[in-house]
Amino acid sequence: MPDWLSLYYEQPIELTHGEGRHVWDAEGNRYLDFFGGILTTMTAHALPEVTKAIGEQAGRILHTSTLYLSRPMVELAERIAGLSGIPDARVFFTTSGTEANDTALLLATQYRRSNQVLAMRNSYHGRSFSSVGITGNSAWSPTSLSPVQTLYVHGGVRGRGPYAHLGDAEYIAACVADLEDMLGQTAGGVAALIAEPVQGVGGFTMPPDGLYAAFREVLDRHGILWISDEVQTGWGRTGEHFWGWQAHAGNGPPDLLTFAKGIGNGMSVGGVVARAEVMNCLTAHSVSTFGGSPVTMTAALANLTHLLEHDLQGNARRVGGLLAERLRAVTAGLGLVREVRGRGLMIGVELVRPGTDEPSPEAAGLVLEAARERGLLIGRGGTGGVALRIAPPLSLTVAEAEEGAELLGQALHAAQDHMTGRRS
Incomplete structure (x- = not known):
């Protein structure tokens, strides 16, 4: 494979199967999928129809x-x-x-x-x-x-x-x-x-x-x-x-x-x-x-x-609105979060070096790893790779939205603690 082929994570994972909004890797770990193969698994994994x-x-x-x-x-x-x-x-x-x-x-x-x-x-x-x-x-x-x-x-x-x-x-x-x-x-x-x-x-x-x-x-x-x-x-x-x-x-x-x-x-x-x-x-x-x-x-x-x-557009509007609200709540007061933006189930979280307006690829990398460790898969983008990309299947439930927001909040706090601790 070419050197320029991008892989997520310091230890890349092999996804072997999925169901609904979840996927499993080759080691048996289960993840809530908030990226859907780059916005491709639109309805659900292994949708029977x-x-x-x-x-x-x-x-x-x-x-x-x-x-x-x-x-x-x-x-x-x-x-x-x-x-x-x-x-x-x-x-x-x-x-x-x-x-x-x-x-x-x-x-x-x-x-x-x-x-x-x-x-x-x-x-x-x-x-x-x-x-x-x-x-x-x-x-x-x-x-x-x-x-x-x-x-x-x-x-x-x-x-x-x-x-x-x-x-x-x-x-x-x-x-x-x-x-x-x-x-x-x-x-x-x-x-x-x-x-x-x-x-x-x-x-x-x-x-x-x-x-x-x-x-x-x-x-x-x-x-x-x-x-x-x-x-x-x-x-x-x-x-x-x-x-x-x-x-x-x-x-x-x-x-x-x-x-x-x-x-x-x-x-x-x-x-x-x-x-x-x-x-x-x-x-x-x-x-x-x-x-x-x-x-x-x-x-x-x-x-x-x-x-x-199944009016998944309506579900994206309703559950996406709830997810954005929950993300704004869990990121309130976090110095490394500059902005939560997006609409429907297409939400971005832009990260900066804590206490500044300086875009931080380091923060995005830390959050990506911390989210995976907690069982949540997200994407990354933006200029310099400083934005988290959240785009789960459109059938996402309210309970899954709340779970994902909580896991991402934990990952963001862990990344901020790591960055501020290293600087102090």
């Missing part, structure tokens, strides 16, 4: 490719097109969010005949050559080479940066002015703006509601497309909305929407939704060998049906 659907489809046929008709693929495309909010929508399936964003860039640049792309600072859109080229988080961007010319604009990080001191309305106005100024300095027509409604790897940061609607007014004047990267925010995870873009819906849906992760509940599913005019702009043939696989499509259909029938 999904595992049954996978087994039945695998018993019929595993693979065909998009060269042949597939009923599960067509049915899932129809459902996603209807849910997307995009008029006259077309859906193309991929195997990951990286590949979905790759495809969206291909469509947008071809449609606009331009390789200039606007992206947000602190963003993350995948690990392919083109998606790394629009990633604004230096920790996840290993090369400056890119097939696109990327222009980074303000807005994705509310709590830090030159506009952090402004009120929401003034913040949006300043970001729009920055966008206008940026466009006034470009050499030609920009193809698209790609943005995560809530920045995932960026540490679950987000702008004030309405920012992208304000951006859209500017984009529309210039004919620039809006790509909403919903790989982490889609399917109701934010609680208040089914898609993250709906918090910024002043001018309607985006031109393109990318998705992945949670829809497959662990199976490799990604895709792009775009209005037909944009999706059909390619003039060369294309297929996907593994996108739209009968097994992954069947799993995604079963998972989406379960999510809708």
Whole structure:
């Protein structure tokens, strides 16, 4: 395996099986899972409806490719097109969010005949050559080479940066002015703006509601497309909305929407939704060998049906709100916690060196280890890896939310004690 392959924990753990919101490692330790394989186990581990659907489809046929008709693929495309909010929508399936964003860039640049792309600072859109080229988080961007010319604009990080001191309305106005100024300095027509409604790897940061609607007014004047990267925010995870873009819906849906992760509940599913005019702009043939696989499509259909029938979006709103409140309570007075933020079951906790406003990767590393020791798995992100990422399956119960908050509180106190004790 490559040296740059990231593993959590000083002593990495092997996860062998899971059920509901819990997983077990190879040594028999049980963990409450608050990260879900990077926001991928969306409904539950070993969800019976999904595992049954996978087994039945695998018993019929595993693979065909998009060269042949597939009923599960067509049915899932129809459902996603209807849910997307995009008029006259077309859906193309991929195997990951990286590949979905790759495809969206291909469509947008071809449609606009331009390789200039606007992206947000602190963003993350995948690990392919083109998606790394629009990633604004230096920790996840290993090369400056890119097939696109990327222009980074303000807005994705509310709590830090030159506009952090402004009120929401003034913040949006300043970001729009920055966008206008940026466009006034470009050499030609920009193809698209790609943005995560809530920045995932960026540490679950987000702008004030309405920012992208304000951006859209500017984009529309210039004919620039809006790509909403919903790989982490889609399917109701934010609680208040089914898609993250709906918090910024002043001018309607985006031109393109990318998705992945949670829809497959662990199976490799990604895709792009775009209005037909944009999706059909390619003039060369294309297929996907593994996108739209009968097994992954069947799993995604079963998972989406379960999510809708059990109103897991509503559960994310209710239990996520409770979890955020409990986390704010257990972190009150802790000097290493700068902010608890997020919405629904997508919550970030930003850490600093106790008693300062200095971001602390050390604190995040200590908390990650301390939480695992107590039976809780969480994620990590943000600039420099200073934010804890909390994103359990959307079926999380109230009791599990309270247990997780208590365990994380213990881990945070242990990390602060360690850091202040070493400094004294």
